[in-house]
Amino acid sequence: MIQAHLKKRLHGVNGEFNLDVNFAVAEGELLALFGDSGVGKTTLLRCLAGLEMPEQGCLTVNNQTWFKSFHQKTIPFNLPPQQRHVGYMFQDYALFPNMTVRENLEFALRKGSDKKRVDELLAMMSLGELQHRKPETLSGGQKQRVALARALASEPQLLLLDEPFSALDDAMRSHLHDEVLRLQQHDGMTAIMVSHDVGEVYKLANRVMLMEAGQIVIQGSPAEVFSKGQTSGKFRFTGKILAIEAMDVLHALTVLVGNQIVRVVATGDEATLLHVGDSVLLVSKAFNPMVLKLEK
Protein backbone atom coordinates (compact mmCIF):
# COMPACT_ATOMS: atom_id res chain seq x y z
CA MET A 1 0.00 0.00 0.00
CA ILE A 2 1.47 3.30 -1.09
CA GLN A 3 0.25 6.62 0.18
CA ALA A 4 1.80 9.62 -1.50
CA HIS A 5 1.29 13.31 -1.09
CA LEU A 6 4.14 15.09 -2.79
CA LYS A 7 4.94 18.62 -3.91
CA LYS A 8 7.91 19.79 -5.90
CA ARG A 9 8.75 22.79 -8.04
CA LEU A 10 9.61 21.85 -11.63
CA HIS A 11 11.21 23.79 -14.46
CA GLY A 12 9.38 22.89 -17.64
CA VAL A 13 9.64 24.10 -21.21
CA ASN A 14 6.82 26.60 -20.55
CA GLY A 15 8.26 27.96 -17.32
CA GLU A 16 7.94 26.78 -13.76
CA PHE A 17 5.08 24.71 -12.43
CA ASN A 18 4.31 22.66 -9.35
CA LEU A 19 4.21 18.92 -9.21
CA ASP A 20 1.42 18.44 -6.70
CA VAL A 21 -0.02 14.96 -6.38
CA ASN A 22 -2.00 13.07 -3.79
CA PHE A 23 -2.78 9.44 -4.47
CA ALA A 24 -2.77 5.92 -3.09
CA VAL A 25 -1.86 2.63 -4.72
CA ALA A 26 -3.13 -0.67 -3.37
CA GLU A 27 -0.80 -3.64 -2.98
CA GLY A 28 -0.48 -5.66 -6.18
CA GLU A 29 -2.06 -2.92 -8.25
CA LEU A 30 -0.66 -1.79 -11.61
CA LEU A 31 -1.08 1.95 -11.98
CA ALA A 32 -0.42 3.76 -15.25
CA LEU A 33 0.70 7.40 -15.47
CA PHE A 34 -0.60 8.91 -18.66
CA GLY A 35 0.02 12.38 -20.06
CA ASP A 36 2.08 14.50 -22.42
CA SER A 37 5.86 14.84 -22.15
CA GLY A 38 7.10 17.21 -19.48
CA VAL A 39 4.14 17.07 -17.12
CA GLY A 40 6.16 15.53 -14.30
CA LYS A 41 5.61 11.79 -14.76
CA THR A 42 9.31 10.88 -14.70
CA THR A 43 9.95 13.26 -11.79
CA LEU A 44 7.17 11.55 -9.85
CA LEU A 45 8.79 8.14 -10.45
CA ARG A 46 12.18 9.54 -9.38
CA CYS A 47 10.67 10.91 -6.17
CA LEU A 48 9.16 7.50 -5.42
CA ALA A 49 12.55 5.84 -6.02
CA GLY A 50 14.34 8.37 -3.80
CA LEU A 51 16.49 9.75 -6.61
CA GLU A 52 14.92 13.16 -6.21
CA MET A 53 13.63 14.81 -3.09
CA PRO A 54 10.20 16.44 -3.01
CA GLU A 55 9.99 19.79 -1.26
CA GLN A 56 6.90 18.98 0.73
CA GLY A 57 4.66 16.11 1.64
CA CYS A 58 4.98 12.54 2.79
CA LEU A 59 5.33 9.09 1.30
CA THR A 60 4.59 5.85 3.10
CA VAL A 61 4.94 2.42 1.61
CA ASN A 62 3.57 -0.60 3.48
CA ASN A 63 3.40 1.45 6.69
CA GLN A 64 7.06 2.41 6.39
CA THR A 65 7.88 6.10 6.01
CA TRP A 66 10.03 6.77 2.95
CA PHE A 67 9.79 10.52 2.93
CA LYS A 68 8.51 13.17 5.29
CA SER A 69 9.12 16.86 4.83
CA PHE A 70 9.81 19.33 7.57
CA HIS A 71 6.63 19.88 9.48
CA GLN A 72 5.84 21.21 12.93
CA LYS A 73 7.95 19.32 15.46
CA THR A 74 9.03 16.62 13.02
CA ILE A 75 12.43 16.41 11.44
CA PRO A 76 12.57 15.82 7.68
CA PHE A 77 13.35 12.30 6.60
CA ASN A 78 14.27 10.80 3.24
CA LEU A 79 15.02 7.08 2.97
CA PRO A 80 18.02 6.60 0.62
CA PRO A 81 17.24 4.82 -2.67
CA GLN A 82 19.50 1.91 -1.64
CA GLN A 83 17.08 0.99 1.16
CA ARG A 84 13.83 1.34 -0.78
CA HIS A 85 14.15 -1.91 -2.70
CA VAL A 86 12.40 -0.71 -5.83
CA GLY A 87 12.92 -1.91 -9.40
CA TYR A 88 13.39 1.07 -11.66
CA MET A 89 13.50 0.95 -15.40
CA PHE A 90 15.03 4.11 -16.81
CA GLN A 91 13.84 5.74 -20.00
CA ASP A 92 17.43 5.77 -21.32
CA TYR A 93 17.84 2.17 -20.00
CA ALA A 94 20.99 3.06 -17.97
CA LEU A 95 22.61 -0.30 -18.72
CA PHE A 96 26.15 -0.59 -17.39
CA PRO A 97 28.39 -0.47 -20.51
CA ASN A 98 31.25 -2.40 -18.86
CA MET A 99 29.07 -5.44 -18.14
CA THR A 100 27.53 -8.00 -20.48
CA VAL A 101 23.76 -8.52 -20.55
CA ARG A 102 24.07 -11.37 -18.06
CA GLU A 103 26.41 -9.40 -15.77
CA ASN A 104 23.97 -6.47 -15.77
CA LEU A 105 21.28 -8.78 -14.43
CA GLU A 106 23.58 -10.52 -11.95
CA PHE A 107 24.71 -7.15 -10.60
CA ALA A 108 21.06 -6.39 -9.84
CA LEU A 109 20.45 -9.55 -7.78
CA ARG A 110 20.03 -9.02 -4.06
CA LYS A 111 22.36 -10.82 -1.70
CA GLY A 112 21.38 -14.45 -1.35
CA SER A 113 19.04 -14.51 -4.35
CA ASP A 114 19.04 -17.52 -6.59
CA LYS A 115 21.05 -17.08 -9.78
CA LYS A 116 18.36 -19.09 -11.55
CA ARG A 117 16.30 -15.91 -11.66
CA VAL A 118 18.76 -14.48 -14.19
CA ASP A 119 18.25 -17.47 -16.48
CA GLU A 120 14.49 -17.23 -16.11
CA LEU A 121 14.49 -13.55 -16.99
CA LEU A 122 16.84 -14.06 -19.95
CA ALA A 123 14.49 -16.73 -21.29
CA MET A 124 11.39 -14.67 -20.63
CA MET A 125 12.79 -11.68 -22.53
CA SER A 126 14.23 -13.91 -25.31
CA LEU A 127 17.72 -12.66 -24.49
CA GLY A 128 19.47 -16.01 -24.15
CA GLU A 129 21.45 -15.62 -27.36
CA LEU A 130 22.58 -12.13 -26.41
CA GLN A 131 23.57 -12.79 -22.81
CA HIS A 132 27.32 -12.42 -23.39
CA ARG A 133 27.08 -9.27 -25.49
CA LYS A 134 27.84 -5.78 -24.21
CA PRO A 135 24.95 -3.25 -24.24
CA GLU A 136 26.62 -1.03 -26.88
CA THR A 137 26.22 -3.83 -29.43
CA LEU A 138 22.45 -4.17 -28.93
CA SER A 139 19.57 -2.53 -30.78
CA GLY A 140 17.17 -0.17 -28.98
CA GLY A 141 14.51 -2.81 -28.48
CA GLN A 142 17.05 -5.32 -27.17
CA LYS A 143 18.40 -2.77 -24.68
CA GLN A 144 14.89 -2.06 -23.51
CA ARG A 145 14.32 -5.75 -22.80
CA VAL A 146 17.57 -5.95 -20.82
CA ALA A 147 16.56 -2.87 -18.82
CA LEU A 148 13.17 -4.40 -18.04
CA ALA A 149 14.79 -7.69 -17.03
CA ARG A 150 17.25 -5.86 -14.77
CA ALA A 151 14.46 -3.94 -13.03
CA LEU A 152 12.73 -7.26 -12.32
CA ALA A 153 15.91 -9.10 -11.28
CA SER A 154 16.08 -7.65 -7.79
CA GLU A 155 12.58 -8.95 -6.92
CA PRO A 156 11.40 -5.48 -5.93
CA GLN A 157 8.38 -4.76 -3.76
CA LEU A 158 7.65 -1.78 -5.99
CA LEU A 159 8.29 -1.69 -9.71
CA LEU A 160 8.67 1.67 -11.45
CA LEU A 161 8.69 1.57 -15.25
CA ASP A 162 9.39 4.62 -17.40
CA GLU A 163 7.95 3.87 -20.85
CA PRO A 164 8.95 0.21 -20.69
CA PHE A 165 7.68 -0.99 -24.08
CA SER A 166 8.16 2.03 -26.34
CA ALA A 167 11.03 0.70 -28.48
CA LEU A 168 9.61 -2.76 -29.18
CA ASP A 169 7.90 -4.11 -32.27
CA ASP A 170 4.24 -5.12 -31.95
CA ALA A 171 4.77 -8.87 -31.55
CA MET A 172 7.49 -8.47 -28.87
CA ARG A 173 5.47 -5.79 -27.09
CA SER A 174 2.41 -8.01 -26.87
CA HIS A 175 4.51 -10.95 -25.67
CA LEU A 176 6.16 -8.86 -22.95
CA HIS A 177 2.83 -7.36 -21.84
CA ASP A 178 1.67 -10.88 -21.07
CA GLU A 179 4.92 -11.85 -19.35
CA VAL A 180 5.11 -8.72 -17.19
CA LEU A 181 1.46 -9.10 -16.22
CA ARG A 182 2.03 -12.75 -15.31
CA LEU A 183 5.15 -11.99 -13.25
CA GLN A 184 3.60 -8.97 -11.55
CA GLN A 185 0.52 -10.97 -10.55
CA HIS A 186 2.55 -14.02 -9.54
CA ASP A 187 4.88 -12.04 -7.26
CA GLY A 188 2.13 -9.67 -6.11
CA MET A 189 4.31 -6.71 -7.08
CA THR A 190 2.93 -3.22 -7.01
CA ALA A 191 3.83 -1.44 -10.23
CA ILE A 192 3.67 2.11 -11.55
CA MET A 193 4.22 2.56 -15.26
CA VAL A 194 4.57 5.62 -17.49
CA SER A 195 2.95 5.00 -20.85
CA HIS A 196 1.80 6.93 -23.92
CA ASP A 197 -0.05 3.99 -25.43
CA VAL A 198 -3.80 3.81 -24.73
CA GLY A 199 -4.00 0.18 -25.81
CA GLU A 200 -1.20 -0.79 -23.47
CA VAL A 201 -2.78 1.00 -20.53
CA TYR A 202 -6.10 -0.72 -21.26
CA LYS A 203 -4.45 -4.11 -21.32
CA LEU A 204 -2.15 -3.83 -18.32
CA ALA A 205 -3.34 -1.24 -15.83
CA ASN A 206 -5.93 -1.60 -13.09
CA ARG A 207 -6.01 2.13 -12.77
CA VAL A 208 -4.74 5.12 -14.71
CA MET A 209 -3.93 8.66 -13.63
CA LEU A 210 -4.06 11.32 -16.31
CA MET A 211 -1.54 14.09 -15.54
CA GLU A 212 -1.36 17.65 -16.80
CA ALA A 213 1.19 20.26 -15.66
CA GLY A 214 2.11 18.39 -12.49
CA GLN A 215 -1.48 17.71 -11.39
CA ILE A 216 -3.62 14.60 -11.56
CA VAL A 217 -6.58 15.58 -13.72
CA ILE A 218 -8.59 12.36 -13.75
CA GLN A 219 -8.01 8.95 -12.24
CA GLY A 220 -9.95 5.74 -12.51
CA SER A 221 -10.06 2.52 -14.45
CA PRO A 222 -8.78 2.84 -18.05
CA ALA A 223 -12.33 2.39 -19.34
CA GLU A 224 -13.59 5.24 -17.19
CA VAL A 225 -10.72 7.61 -17.95
CA PHE A 226 -10.41 7.07 -21.68
CA SER A 227 -14.06 6.77 -22.63
CA LYS A 228 -15.36 9.60 -20.48
CA GLY A 229 -17.93 11.33 -22.69
CA GLN A 230 -16.54 9.51 -25.68
CA THR A 231 -18.58 6.34 -25.79
CA SER A 232 -20.75 6.89 -28.80
CA GLY A 233 -21.89 5.30 -32.00
CA LYS A 234 -19.08 6.96 -33.91
CA PHE A 235 -15.46 6.21 -34.63
CA ARG A 236 -13.12 9.11 -34.05
CA PHE A 237 -9.58 9.10 -35.31
CA THR A 238 -7.02 11.83 -35.30
CA GLY A 239 -4.71 11.89 -38.28
CA LYS A 240 -2.42 14.01 -40.37
CA ILE A 241 -3.05 15.06 -43.97
CA LEU A 242 -0.37 13.74 -46.30
CA ALA A 243 -1.83 14.89 -49.65
CA ILE A 244 -4.82 16.69 -51.14
CA GLU A 245 -5.88 15.94 -54.74
CA ALA A 246 -8.62 17.74 -56.64
CA MET A 247 -10.98 15.34 -58.49
CA ASP A 248 -13.83 16.95 -60.49
CA VAL A 249 -16.15 18.32 -57.80
CA LEU A 250 -14.63 16.56 -54.82
CA HIS A 251 -11.19 16.41 -53.23
CA ALA A 252 -9.40 13.23 -52.14
CA LEU A 253 -7.50 13.50 -48.86
CA THR A 254 -4.75 11.07 -48.01
CA VAL A 255 -4.59 10.88 -44.20
CA LEU A 256 -2.19 9.07 -41.91
CA VAL A 257 -4.05 7.54 -38.95
CA GLY A 258 -1.73 5.70 -36.59
CA ASN A 259 0.28 3.52 -38.94
CA GLN A 260 -2.39 3.33 -41.60
CA ILE A 261 -2.90 5.51 -44.63
CA VAL A 262 -6.54 6.09 -45.57
CA ARG A 263 -8.13 8.02 -48.41
CA VAL A 264 -11.28 9.99 -47.72
CA VAL A 265 -13.30 12.47 -49.75
CA ALA A 266 -13.85 16.11 -48.89
CA THR A 267 -16.05 18.72 -50.54
CA GLY A 268 -14.47 21.70 -52.23
CA ASP A 269 -15.44 23.98 -49.35
CA GLU A 270 -13.86 21.65 -46.79
CA ALA A 271 -10.74 21.23 -48.86
CA THR A 272 -10.03 24.97 -49.11
CA LEU A 273 -9.65 25.10 -45.32
CA LEU A 274 -7.23 22.15 -45.21
CA HIS A 275 -3.53 22.01 -45.95
CA VAL A 276 -1.00 19.25 -46.17
CA GLY A 277 0.42 18.59 -42.68
CA ASP A 278 -2.75 19.67 -40.82
CA SER A 279 -4.00 17.46 -37.99
CA VAL A 280 -7.58 16.47 -38.52
CA LEU A 281 -10.30 14.54 -36.69
CA LEU A 282 -12.07 11.93 -38.80
CA VAL A 283 -15.52 10.96 -37.56
CA SER A 284 -17.55 8.13 -39.03
CA LYS A 285 -20.74 6.41 -37.96
CA ALA A 286 -20.16 2.94 -36.57
CA PHE A 287 -23.52 1.43 -37.49
CA ASN A 288 -22.32 -1.50 -39.58
CA PRO A 289 -18.65 -2.29 -38.93
CA MET A 290 -17.16 -5.60 -39.99
CA VAL A 291 -15.67 -7.36 -36.98
CA LEU A 292 -13.09 -10.00 -37.82
CA LYS A 293 -11.24 -12.10 -35.31
CA LEU A 294 -7.47 -12.03 -35.72
CA GLU A 295 -5.58 -15.33 -35.54
CA LYS A 296 -2.52 -15.18 -33.28
Added chain:
Amino acid sequence: MTYDLSPLLLTFKLASVTTAILFSIGVPFAWWLANTRIRFKPAVEAMVSMPLVLPPSVLGFYLLLAFSPTHWFGQGLDRIAGIRLAFSFEGLVIASVISSFPFMVHPIQAAFQSLPHSLTDAARVLGKSNRQTFFRVLLPNIKPALLSGTVLAFAHTIGEFGVVLMIGGNLPNETRVASIAIYDEVESLNYAAANFYAGVLFVLSFLILLAVYFINRKKQNQMALHQGMPK
Protein backbone atom coordinates in the same frame (compact mmCIF):
# COMPACT_ATOMS: atom_id res chain seq x y z
CA MET B 1 82.06 3.82 -25.22
CA THR B 2 79.96 3.48 -22.06
CA TYR B 3 77.66 6.12 -20.68
CA ASP B 4 76.45 6.75 -17.16
CA LEU B 5 72.96 5.23 -16.99
CA SER B 6 72.05 6.78 -13.65
CA PRO B 7 70.30 9.89 -15.09
CA LEU B 8 68.01 7.65 -17.16
CA LEU B 9 67.25 5.38 -14.22
CA LEU B 10 66.59 8.41 -12.03
CA THR B 11 64.23 9.83 -14.65
CA PHE B 12 62.14 6.65 -14.74
CA LYS B 13 62.16 6.33 -10.98
CA LEU B 14 60.92 9.92 -10.70
CA ALA B 15 58.25 9.41 -13.38
CA SER B 16 57.03 6.14 -11.84
CA VAL B 17 56.79 7.48 -8.28
CA THR B 18 55.15 10.69 -9.48
CA THR B 19 52.61 8.83 -11.64
CA ALA B 20 51.70 6.44 -8.83
CA ILE B 21 51.07 9.35 -6.45
CA LEU B 22 49.18 11.28 -9.11
CA PHE B 23 46.95 8.31 -9.88
CA SER B 24 45.97 7.81 -6.27
CA ILE B 25 45.12 11.46 -5.63
CA GLY B 26 44.15 12.48 -9.17
CA VAL B 27 41.32 9.95 -9.68
CA PRO B 28 39.34 10.86 -6.54
CA PHE B 29 40.07 14.55 -7.13
CA ALA B 30 38.82 14.34 -10.74
CA TRP B 31 35.65 12.59 -9.52
CA TRP B 32 35.09 15.32 -6.93
CA LEU B 33 35.70 18.05 -9.49
CA ALA B 34 33.28 16.42 -11.95
CA ASN B 35 30.47 16.25 -9.38
CA THR B 36 30.95 19.20 -7.05
CA ARG B 37 28.63 22.18 -7.13
CA ILE B 38 30.66 24.47 -4.88
CA ARG B 39 30.69 28.11 -5.85
CA PHE B 40 34.44 28.48 -6.23
CA LYS B 41 34.79 25.51 -8.62
CA PRO B 42 36.12 27.75 -11.46
CA ALA B 43 38.89 28.94 -9.14
CA VAL B 44 39.82 25.34 -8.28
CA GLU B 45 39.84 24.41 -11.97
CA ALA B 46 42.02 27.43 -12.79
CA MET B 47 44.52 26.42 -10.09
CA VAL B 48 44.68 22.86 -11.45
CA SER B 49 45.37 24.15 -14.96
CA MET B 50 48.01 26.71 -13.93
CA PRO B 51 51.01 24.45 -14.60
CA LEU B 52 49.87 24.23 -18.25
CA VAL B 53 50.40 27.93 -18.89
CA LEU B 54 52.97 29.02 -16.32
CA PRO B 55 56.63 28.87 -17.31
CA PRO B 56 58.06 25.95 -15.31
CA SER B 57 60.66 28.33 -13.89
CA VAL B 58 57.91 30.32 -12.12
CA LEU B 59 56.63 27.18 -10.39
CA GLY B 60 60.21 26.13 -9.64
CA PHE B 61 61.04 29.55 -8.23
CA TYR B 62 58.17 29.59 -5.73
CA LEU B 63 58.77 25.97 -4.74
CA LEU B 64 62.44 26.75 -4.20
CA LEU B 65 61.51 29.64 -1.91
CA ALA B 66 59.04 27.48 0.02
CA PHE B 67 61.47 24.55 0.36
CA SER B 68 64.38 26.75 1.50
CA PRO B 69 65.51 26.23 5.12
CA THR B 70 64.95 29.95 5.80
CA HIS B 71 61.27 29.85 4.80
CA TRP B 72 58.73 28.83 7.51
CA PHE B 73 57.51 25.87 5.43
CA GLY B 74 60.96 24.43 4.72
CA GLN B 75 62.14 25.23 8.22
CA GLY B 76 59.10 23.61 9.86
CA LEU B 77 59.40 20.48 7.72
CA ASP B 78 63.09 20.20 8.59
CA ARG B 79 62.44 20.62 12.33
CA ILE B 80 59.43 18.34 12.62
CA ALA B 81 60.25 15.56 10.18
CA GLY B 82 63.89 16.16 9.34
CA ILE B 83 63.07 16.41 5.63
CA ARG B 84 64.84 18.84 3.34
CA LEU B 85 63.07 19.22 0.02
CA ALA B 86 65.34 21.65 -1.82
CA PHE B 87 67.91 19.84 -3.99
CA SER B 88 66.55 16.40 -3.05
CA PHE B 89 64.70 13.60 -4.84
CA GLU B 90 61.67 14.03 -2.56
CA GLY B 91 61.48 17.68 -3.53
CA LEU B 92 61.54 16.71 -7.21
CA VAL B 93 58.64 14.29 -6.65
CA ILE B 94 56.51 16.98 -5.01
CA ALA B 95 57.30 19.48 -7.76
CA SER B 96 56.55 16.92 -10.50
CA VAL B 97 53.24 15.97 -8.88
CA ILE B 98 52.18 19.62 -8.96
CA SER B 99 53.36 20.33 -12.49
CA SER B 100 51.88 17.11 -14.00
CA PHE B 101 48.63 17.33 -12.03
CA PRO B 102 46.47 18.72 -14.91
CA PHE B 103 47.70 16.00 -17.28
CA MET B 104 46.24 13.34 -14.96
CA VAL B 105 43.11 15.20 -13.84
CA HIS B 106 41.79 16.67 -17.12
CA PRO B 107 41.10 13.49 -19.13
CA ILE B 108 39.66 11.68 -16.11
CA GLN B 109 37.44 14.60 -15.11
CA ALA B 110 36.13 14.86 -18.68
CA ALA B 111 35.38 11.13 -18.72
CA PHE B 112 33.50 11.24 -15.40
CA GLN B 113 31.46 14.17 -16.70
CA SER B 114 30.55 12.37 -19.91
CA LEU B 115 29.15 9.31 -18.08
CA PRO B 116 25.34 9.50 -17.99
CA HIS B 117 24.10 10.31 -14.52
CA SER B 118 21.52 7.56 -14.83
CA LEU B 119 24.31 4.96 -14.35
CA THR B 120 24.87 6.21 -10.80
CA ASP B 121 21.12 6.40 -10.23
CA ALA B 122 20.65 2.85 -11.49
CA ALA B 123 23.35 1.49 -9.17
CA ARG B 124 21.88 3.30 -6.16
CA VAL B 125 18.38 1.99 -6.88
CA LEU B 126 19.88 -1.51 -7.06
CA GLY B 127 21.08 -1.04 -3.49
CA LYS B 128 24.76 -0.45 -4.22
CA SER B 129 26.79 1.75 -1.88
CA ASN B 130 28.71 4.76 -3.19
CA ARG B 131 31.91 2.73 -2.94
CA GLN B 132 30.54 -0.19 -4.97
CA THR B 133 29.13 2.24 -7.52
CA PHE B 134 32.51 3.96 -7.88
CA PHE B 135 34.63 0.83 -8.25
CA ARG B 136 32.24 -1.44 -10.17
CA VAL B 137 30.33 1.01 -12.37
CA LEU B 138 32.13 4.34 -12.75
CA LEU B 139 35.83 3.39 -12.89
CA PRO B 140 35.49 0.44 -15.32
CA ASN B 141 33.65 2.71 -17.74
CA ILE B 142 36.40 5.31 -17.95
CA LYS B 143 39.33 2.94 -18.54
CA PRO B 144 40.56 4.72 -21.71
CA ALA B 145 40.72 8.02 -19.80
CA LEU B 146 42.57 6.37 -16.90
CA LEU B 147 45.12 5.09 -19.40
CA SER B 148 45.61 8.41 -21.15
CA GLY B 149 45.81 10.32 -17.86
CA THR B 150 48.45 7.92 -16.55
CA VAL B 151 50.50 7.95 -19.74
CA LEU B 152 50.34 11.72 -20.18
CA ALA B 153 51.39 12.31 -16.57
CA PHE B 154 54.25 9.81 -16.93
CA ALA B 155 55.43 11.28 -20.24
CA HIS B 156 55.19 14.85 -18.98
CA THR B 157 57.26 14.02 -15.91
CA ILE B 158 59.96 12.50 -18.13
CA GLY B 159 60.01 15.72 -20.11
CA GLU B 160 60.20 17.99 -17.06
CA PHE B 161 63.14 20.38 -17.20
CA GLY B 162 62.52 23.88 -15.86
CA VAL B 163 61.09 22.97 -12.48
CA VAL B 164 63.74 20.31 -11.91
CA LEU B 165 66.54 22.69 -12.78
CA MET B 166 65.23 25.34 -10.39
CA ILE B 167 64.71 23.19 -7.30
CA GLY B 168 66.80 20.08 -7.99
CA GLY B 169 70.00 21.33 -9.44
CA ASN B 170 72.37 18.77 -10.85
CA LEU B 171 73.33 16.27 -8.14
CA PRO B 172 74.27 12.82 -9.51
CA ASN B 173 71.92 10.04 -8.36
CA GLU B 174 69.78 12.53 -6.47
CA THR B 175 68.41 15.14 -8.85
CA ARG B 176 70.40 14.69 -12.06
CA VAL B 177 67.62 13.38 -14.33
CA ALA B 178 68.12 12.74 -18.05
CA SER B 179 66.83 16.12 -19.26
CA ILE B 180 69.27 17.89 -16.95
CA ALA B 181 72.10 15.55 -17.96
CA ILE B 182 71.58 16.45 -21.63
CA TYR B 183 71.88 20.16 -20.86
CA ASP B 184 74.93 19.52 -18.70
CA GLU B 185 76.70 17.41 -21.32
CA VAL B 186 76.06 20.00 -24.03
CA GLU B 187 77.48 22.73 -21.82
CA SER B 188 80.68 20.74 -21.44
CA LEU B 189 80.68 20.10 -25.23
CA ASN B 190 80.21 16.36 -24.69
CA TYR B 191 77.83 15.90 -27.62
CA ALA B 192 78.07 12.11 -27.84
CA ALA B 193 76.73 11.61 -24.30
CA ALA B 194 74.03 14.25 -24.85
CA ASN B 195 73.02 12.47 -28.03
CA PHE B 196 72.77 9.17 -26.17
CA TYR B 197 70.41 10.51 -23.47
CA ALA B 198 68.38 12.51 -26.00
CA GLY B 199 68.04 9.50 -28.32
CA VAL B 200 66.82 7.23 -25.52
CA LEU B 201 64.21 9.79 -24.41
CA PHE B 202 63.12 10.38 -28.00
CA VAL B 203 62.59 6.72 -28.80
CA LEU B 204 60.93 5.90 -25.46
CA SER B 205 58.50 8.81 -25.64
CA PHE B 206 57.53 7.77 -29.13
CA LEU B 207 57.00 4.14 -28.10
CA ILE B 208 54.84 5.08 -25.10
CA LEU B 209 52.56 7.30 -27.19
CA LEU B 210 52.45 4.73 -29.97
CA ALA B 211 51.27 2.09 -27.51
CA VAL B 212 48.46 4.35 -26.28
CA TYR B 213 47.18 5.15 -29.76
CA PHE B 214 47.50 1.52 -30.73
CA ILE B 215 45.41 0.34 -27.76
CA ASN B 216 42.77 3.01 -28.39
CA ARG B 217 42.49 2.04 -32.04
CA LYS B 218 42.16 -1.63 -31.17
CA LYS B 219 39.31 -0.80 -28.79
CA GLN B 220 37.53 1.22 -31.47
CA ASN B 221 37.92 -1.58 -33.99
CA GLN B 222 36.45 -4.06 -31.54
CA MET B 223 33.44 -1.81 -31.06
CA ALA B 224 32.96 -1.35 -34.79
CA LEU B 225 33.17 -5.11 -35.25
CA HIS B 226 30.47 -5.71 -32.63
CA GLN B 227 28.18 -3.10 -34.08
CA GLY B 228 28.45 -4.67 -37.50
CA MET B 229 27.24 -8.01 -36.16
CA PRO B 230 23.74 -9.16 -37.16
CA LYS B 231 21.15 -8.27 -34.56
